[in-house]
Amino acid sequence: MKKHLIELSLALSFILLFAPSALPLDGPEILKKVDANLQPESFESYRKLINIEPSGAKREFLLYTLKKGNDKIVSLFISPASEKGRATLRLGDNMWLYIPNVGKPVRITSLQSVVGGVFNNADIMRLDYNVEYDVQKIDEQKSEYVLDLKAKTAAVAYDKLKMWVDKKAVISTKIECYAATGLLIKTLYFKEIKPFEGVQRPSVIETDSPLYKGYQSIIAYANVKKKIVADEVFTLEFLGKIETIR
Amino acid sequence: MKYLHWNFSVRSRPSDKRCARFIRQLVLLSVLLPSSNLLSQEQPQDKGRFEIDLSELQKEVDKVADKPYSLGGFAEFQPTLLGIDRDSAASRARFYRSQPDNPFDQYNFRLRLQGSYKKDWFSMFFKTDTHVRNDFDGWDEDTTLFEAYASAKPNSSFIFEAGKRVMKWGKGYAWNPVSFIDRPKNPEDPEEALEGTTVATADYIRSFDGPLKTLTLTTALIPVYKYVNAKFGEPRQTNFAAKLYLLLYDTDMDFLVLTGSSRTTRYGFDFSKNLTTNLEMHGEFAVVNNLDKMAINANGQGFKTQSDALSQLIGLRYLSERETTYILEYYHNGAGYSRSQIKDFITFVDRSYRTFQNTGNDSGLARAAGLLDGPYGQPNFGRHYLYFRASQKEPFDILYFTPAITSIMNLTDASLTVIPELVYSPMTNLELRFRTPVVLGKNGTEYGEKQNDYRVELRMRYHFQF
Numbered sequence: 001m002k003k004h005l006i007e008l009s010l011a012l013s014f015i016l017l018f019a020p021s022a023l024p025l026d027g028p029e030i031l032k033k034v035d036a037n038l039q040p041e042s043f044e045s046y047r048k049l050i051n052i053e054p055s056g057a058k059r060e061f062l063l064y065t066l067k068k069g070n071d072k073i074v075s076l077f078i079s080p081a082s083e084k085g086r087a088t089l090r091l092g093d094n095m096w097l098y099i100p101n102v103g104k105p106v107r108i109t110s111l112q113s114v115v116g117g118v119f120n121n122a123d124i125m126r127l128d129y130n131v132e133y134d135v136q137k138i139d140e141q142k143s144e145y146v147l148d149l150k151a152k153t154a155a156v157a158y159d160k161l162k163m164w165v166d167k168k169a170v171i172s173t174k175i176e177c178y179a180a181t182g183l184l185i186k187t188l189y190f191k192e193i194k195p196f197e198g199v200q201r202p203s204v205i206e207t208d209s210p211l212y213k214g215y216q217s218i219i220a221y222a223n224v225k226k227k228i229v230a231d232e233v234f235t236l237e238f239l240g241k242i243e244t245i246r
Numbered sequence: 247m248k249y250l251h252w253n254f255s256v257r258s259r260p261s262d263k264r265c266a267r268f269i270r271q272l273v274l275l276s277v278l279l280p281s282s283n284l285l286s287q288e289q290p291q292d293k294g295r296f297e298i299d300l301s302e303l304q305k306e307v308d309k310v311a312d313k314p315y316s317l318g319g320f321a322e323f324q325p326t327l328l329g330i331d332r333d334s335a336a337s338r339a340r341f342y343r344s345q346p347d348n349p350f351d352q353y354n355f356r357l358r359l360q361g362s363y364k365k366d367w368f369s370m371f372f373k374t375d376t377h378v379r380n381d382f383d384g385w386d387e388d389t390t391l392f393e394a395y396a397s398a399k400p401n402s403s404f405i406f407e408a409g410k411r412v413m414k415w416g417k418g419y420a421w422n423p424v425s426f427i428d429r430p431k432n433p434e435d436p437e438e439a440l441e442g443t444t445v446a447t448a449d450y451i452r453s454f455d456g457p458l459k460t461l462t463l464t465t466a467l468i469p470v471y472k473y474v475n476a477k478f479g480e481p482r483q484t485n486f487a488a489k490l491y492l493l494l495y496d497t498d499m500d501f502l503v504l505t506g507s508s509r510t511t512r513y514g515f516d517f518s519k520n521l522t523t524n525l526e527m528h529g530e531f532a533v534v535n536n537l538d539k540m541a542i543n544a545n546g547q548g549f550k551t552q553s554d555a556l557s558q559l560i561g562l563r564y565l566s567e568r569e570t571t572y573i574l575e576y577y578h579n580g581a582g583y584s585r586s587q588i589k590d591f592i593t594f595v596d597r598s599y600r601t602f603q604n605t606g607n608d609s610g611l612a613r614a615a616g617l618l619d620g621p622y623g624q625p626n627f628g629r630h631y632l633y634f635r636a637s638q639k640e641p642f643d644i645l646y647f648t649p650a651i652t653s654i655m656n657l658t659d660a661s662l663t664v665i666p667e668l669v670y671s672p673m674t675n676l677e678l679r680f681r682t683p684v685v686l687g688k689n690g691t692e693y694g695e696k697q698n699d700y701r702v703e704l705r706m707r708y709h710f711q712f
Binding site: 046048050051052053056058059060062078079080081082084091092093094099100101102104106107109113116117154155157192194203204212213215216218220222223229230231232233234235236237238241243244245246 | 296298300303304306307310311316318320362364369397399401402403405414415416417419436437438439449451452453459460462464491493496498518519520522523524526528563565639640643645646671674675676677709710711
């Protein structure tokens with residue numbers, strides 16, 4: 001009898017110990033994991049942004065990006081020469097653009113685009129999805145989850161997102177972005193999974209939009225590295241000086 | 247005639263043939279340049295879905311990641327056609343001896359070079375500007391060192407800089423009454439770079455959690471000597487300026503001061519805030535103590551007054567769902583001339599012109615020309631102005647194309663300038679800008695008395711980087 005009791009206690013302890021991992025993930029947890037797998041919390045990276053026109057003509061921009069925590073991100077244009085030195089800073093819902101000739105940073109909105117094409121500032125200066133969105137509904141399919149996300153505030157660029165998540169890798173594969181009116185603004189596709197700092201992450205994001213028929217834009221990542229800099233780097237005074245800390 | 251000469255296309259005059267030839271040249275240039283795109287690397291590849299080569303990207307990043315220096319800039323060619331208002335005060339004062347063709351053409355060439363070098367927490371930066379102009383007056387060349395300064399950042403909270411640089415104070419788009427140190431910008435082209443001022447500055451930066459997110463204190467010393475900042479004010483003095491910046495409750499705000507013996511003491515405040523995701527509001531307030539102002543009466547007698555001057559600017563920037571950006575600003579220039587003072591100056595020029603015609607005595611007109619290069623030639627020297635700009639991003643799905651219209655109105659005399667504009671970048675690093683500023687105003691008004699009734703400009707700017 002005593003032996004059975006010990007076996008039963010061991011079995012219960014084992015179940016209790018591993019129960020959380022055996023339970024299916026809930027929506028917010030999935031979203032947090034997706035965020036962690038898309039980009040580290042604090043990092044530096046180089047990104048190439050390519051706009052492709054229906055004719056096949058393309059234009060490329062190279063950016064250096066620093067992100068820290070949940071609400072700080074800054075990007076600096078390295079090339080082409082016409083854009084070199086432009087920088088954008090995001091602190092929560094505040095966003096500024098620095099143009100070297102104009103000199104002083106001007107406030108911009110998340111729906112504007114500093115480079116033209118399908119990507120706008122909200123895409124280029126994206127914070128973690130769980131910071132800006134709540135999970136409204138989760139639909140579990142054979143190999144993926146489909147999450148319906150709703151913006152936490154009206155300050156967020158897209159009112160609703162529909163996110164397809166690969167179950168095994170917990171990485172988003174496709175996101176549809178909708179306006180409050182229900183209009184599909186654009187679709188993002190996450191591709192080319194590669195190891196960055198030991199974590200498998202998508203290295204290419206493609207987008208197209210029914211509003212820009214035939215146009216395509218791509219962001220490709222390189223040199224994604226964990227880097228933690230002082231909060232003071234994410235200030236207007238530093239915006240014209242990001243090049244010096246690259 | 248002070249109103250816009252809408253009949254400038256009359257064909258019988260030689261000057262109009264010149265105008266037509268000039269416009270044909272502009273059209274030809276604007277057609278030829280975009281077509282050069284066909285020869286560029288941006289020519290259409292294939293119409294299938296584009297696939298990026300990540301190994302090529304890695305090579306490119308490796309090349310730029312550790313580069314400690316940069317050198318680049320732009321070369322620019324801007325042919326301009328200027329339609330003179332021969333009856334205006336400005337053209338009488340400037341052209342009373344030599345009457346150029348009307349309209350006359352002008353060819354502007356510009357080379358802007360800028361470079362930087364960085365090592366650890368030390369960096370250097372320079373920017374030069376060379377402008378060559380050819381018109382009825384011959385060739386003219388001017389090379390200016392816009393900026394050249396060294397920067398040291400021992401840590402992320404302190405930045406020390408010394409040299410010639412632009413301070414860029416203020417939140418306004420067209421005007422900045424709190425910009426106590428920089429040269430005034432041109433409201434018709436406010437995004438153009440300016441020549442800097444020689445200063446030594448120290449910045450202290452702190453970030454916080456909570457409603458106050460950022461605090462930055464900037465202090466500056468501005469020496470004024472024979473060869474340093476000579477035009478800033480009283481020489482052989484060192485002036486002091488400071489700016490306290492706060493990002494508080496998602497609002498940018500600055501408190502500013504300039505004091506010293508070269509200029510009278512002045513204080514300022516500015517702010518900028520996003521009211522909604524697509525609506526931004528900004529403002530500036532400046533007080534200049536004991537400002538000396540020189541004016542002349544209708545007989546040309548100069549008199550000096552001294553008083554405090556209060557200037558304000560309030561503005562909005564709105565982005566519509568169709569991606570049209572609107573900018574609206576009201577500016578009260580406390581240091582500006584009143585309606586009657588502007589009229590007095592114009593009357594003085596008219597009288598001087600009649601004297602010159604009757605007697606050949608040009609002393610009055612020479613003096614007027616000097617004043618036009620001084621206080622009466624400042625951009626927007628009146629008191630109340632309204633600025634409006636609407637620009638449409640990429641209409642008709644044409645990427646990198648932005649049409650815009652800008653208007654600046656003197657609210658006191660209801661005269662204005664209207665600037666239709668087309669900006670297009672047909673290939674990487676090449677930007678074309680076509681503008682046709684026109685002025686509208688009665689006799690005796692600010693814009694009605696400008697030198698030109700209209701301008702036709704095509705600016706071709708090519709950026710490069712080594």
